[in-house]
Amino acid sequence: MSLVRAERRRFFKRRLTRWVFPIGLLLLVTIASILFAFHSKPTAEARAKGETAAEAMYQEQVRYYEQYKRECGEKCPEDGWTGPQRSDFRAEDFMPPSFDFKTMYGELFLVWAAIMAMVAFLLGASFVGAEWASGSMMNLLTWQPKRMKVLGTKLGVMLLSVAALSILALGVWTGILWAAGEFRGTTAGLTPGVWESFGLTALRGLGMILAFAALGFGLASVGRHTGLALGAALAVVIVGQVGLTILFQMVRVPFWEQYLVPVHIFAWMNKEVKLVDFSSPETVCDNVGNCNPPELLITWQQSGSIALALVAVVLVLAFWQMRRRDIS
């Protein structure tokens, strides 16, 4: 398995790996640290301050209400509003926010997955793209002429390395957020069920990261250049996404959001996304007589299948080309 070792060494020796991953990690650390900094534990003093502030706000609102009553007198509309309620003014709203690990961590998986997916796309694309562009692929093939094996090993090693880096990043991310829960909020309510759900979300996140890595790898290999993968990504974002949005809004395609990549990323990470077509003239009524605009549910299974098919097509193309083409 010397080829595996060579590729692994090559991956971690690369300048891009040594720059892009730390930058991604730094981004995650920064975001997590900001979350940490802007939350704090509810101390007795802070609670007292919050109570005072809530009470003061309540009193002020009551004063406004009474003044309003005086001014309109008889002409006041009979809307059944009896003025501000004390229970609406909670001390928590007047205290620095505290970090609830259980809800926050679950929602923030997307941040980790999105940042690492970008890192993975870049690393995957440049790992093979630079190899083609520099001519060292040709060199390598004079050492190991089995092309499928060479490309397959590269892909495998790249995916495993990206997975390792992503898990490392998740560890750091989790560590800081956990600390935020411990010191700036609460880590209560973490039942085994919650952990299981975290685990599954993390796995889906990892799947997404690896899909992006493989996509970058496949595109760069087909185009024999990192630039092709980056260009394709840019084209999808600008032409595909921005352009489609404008076009679809003009011609009123129902549920046009389903053609946008971020919608599927959300669906994948949050298990589903419900699209509502407010612009539709029709409504859907249930048997009780409640009528709503039509809805479309996108599940993570659907988004996942689409992504899998796309990645598979690109990789098949890359390997098929590798088998056939003249290398010069």
Added chain:
Amino acid sequence: MAAVLEIQGLRKTYRARGGPRRALDGFEMYVEAGQVHGFLGPNGSGKTTTLRTLLGLIKPDSGEMRILGQELPRHLPQVVSQVGAIVESPQFFAHFTARDTLALLADAGSLPSERVDWALELVGLRERAKERVKTYSLGMKQRLAVASALLKQPKLLILDEPANGLDPGGIREMRDMMATLSAGGMTVVLSSHILGEIQLICDSVTIISLGRRVAAGPVAEVLQAHSSGQVKVALETPADLSAAAQVLIASGFQPQLNTDHLTLSGVDKPALIARLLAERQLYVSELTPVTADLEDVFLELTGTAPVPGQVRSVDQSVRPELTPQNGGAA
């Protein structure tokens, strides 16, 4: 002696933008074990294409190839560890050091890491091995390329223009290195445009033009077969040169009068000249066949000698007729 490299009827057509381009058209080549074999041809004649095809980088349309008796490209994986190659100034990853570059290749080929230092030493790069390839000069990159080909300690070494960018000292070192390697039993195939160099180090040559072989064999034989039978004639009394010219013209030769000698072409038996002149009391002091050098032969065979006032396009060279062996009609 056993052939280390055999090529027969090799054809390759590139699909290029300007239509199909026939780079190899029934090419053949044989290299015997232990030889240093020169592979010559004008620009675009198909040398690099041949070497790439051998290494499995390009798929030929048809033809047979063997290295060390193994059929290619089918058995390439079995022989690849015995074949070290550089193909037209290979490019390396610019941000890796020379040592890393070679170490990664050694890893890929399951070679011991001591080989890396050995190869670097051999090409004189040991001192600068920790610097990034990006900072290397052209010749240093070329040396690194040669080191990468030597790393396997191969039985067959294929070098496509290895002298490209080397300094005179480097060229001489390369020559000595090849002599040593070939003395140690390595077979070397060397493509180069520096014909003086080829003549000095090669045992045999193959000359290619427009994808077909125009000449092959030991250097001396190729030179002899294609020297045009010219002889140089000098007389004991140079004043008699024009008299001698008259005599020879009378005998049907076409001598060329130079300041101190005559040159004759189409001479089969030089002794005849001496006798003809001696009969008229003209005594020959020197009668030597004019040896063409490899450059002359090359230019003649490929038809690429420059003609004053004419610009030759790259693809303008001799396309020899196909012989029965390389797929032509018998």
